[in-house]
Amino acid sequence: MTAVKYIRNVQNFSKSKSAGERPWLGLDGLILALICACFIIIVNGSGDNENDENDRESDYEMSDALGAKRRKLRKIIASLPSAFIIFILGVILAIIRGPNVVKTFKFGPSSIEFIKISKKSWKDGFIKGTIPQLPLSILNSVIAVCKLSTDLFPEKDVSATSVSVTVGLMNIIGCWFGAMPSCHGAGGLAGQYKFGGRSGGCVALLGVAKLVLGLVLGTSLVKVLQQFPVGVLGVLLLFAGIELAMCSRDMNSKEESFVMLVCTTVSLVGSSAALGFLCGIVVHLLLRVRKLGNGQSCTSIV
Known part of the structure; x- marks a missing residue:
């Protein structure tokens, strides 16, 4: 959209x-x-x-x-x-x-300053920034990245722990120098794959190019x-x-497609990924409860 x-x-x-x-x-x-x-x-x-x-x-x-x-x-x-x-x-x-x-x-890099963050800034940032952003970050920066990586590169082993730690380190270190919040992002991974970036070397070259441009041109x-x-x-x-949406083509049942469509529709109509995520979880749990009502065991449902 x-x-x-x-x-x-x-x-x-x-x-x-x-x-x-x-x-x-x-x-x-x-x-x-x-x-x-x-x-x-x-x-x-x-x-x-x-x-x-x-x-x-x-x-x-x-x-x-x-x-x-x-x-x-x-x-x-x-x-x-x-x-x-x-x-x-x-x-x-x-x-x-x-x-x-x-x-x-x-020409030349921009000056780097160490930012002193007050207690009020920490409080406002946590309430107004962290809490609203947390559902989206977990979905897009961790869960979606791990799932997409598994789909695109099945031979690679990607854990949610490693992805979460790297995202956290980027933001914990960067905030002291005025950096914008950043993450891996499933959209970026899908875009790189779509346009031919299929190896770690592509990401390394991208990082080197950004460093060179930042050091040579700075804020210019x-x-x-x-x-x-x-x-x-x-x-x-x-x-x-x-490319990111096409990854949903591997769904094997109507139930999975139904949950995905509910989550997507609510996210788009309500303009809130957190609301869509919550509704998707609720619908998923309700479908599981329905199976319990039909006499299926908990083991078969999970």
Whole structure:
């Protein structure tokens, strides 16, 4: 839903509101967003299954020279880093939209300050930040990440404990230096997988790139990102969300699908992941109670 809003409407991030419909033309128009979406579909397709089918079709086409050329062209297209290309395009458009940004570049890292957090800030942060965010963080940063990792990389062993500890360490250390709250996030994992990041080396390279940019440009980079086309950003978020949603295709029963749909519907309509999570748990427990009423044992239910 958020990705679609980013594509369709002009965003006022300072007020967290939409500022009218996005125009069709321009450096941040709907046509640009649609072109980026079409490019991603052509390069990445719908997923691995489609690529496997294309490979099987190509085996039959290898009998002639035309088939060999088609297979080679498909491999070249599939190997293109679509997300990186679109990101570079967005940066170029951001510089074109705000040419004065380049003139204000200051090379070198920004100054780092140690923040003293008062007791009142701890209290307000815990009540207004931690408690409301806790259900979403547990769902998206721990449970969903572990489940998605198991689905995408079944040979890897990912524990909820290790994920929880790393998320906690990131925030405990970062808050003393004014860092924004951060987590692993199932959406980020799905997006990296969708756009070709299938190994730990990809994440390491991403981290190195961020460190280099931070040390070289510092806060000057923020001025460029402020001009980044939001419609293009919405397209990237949209396909990351689609990849994340497609992971629910492995549900084996109507009961699992029913709980998932209830949780999703309540979350979207009520604009609250915590409420959707709570309703999903309640529905799941009610279905278990119903099975008990039908005479099934507790062991078979679990």
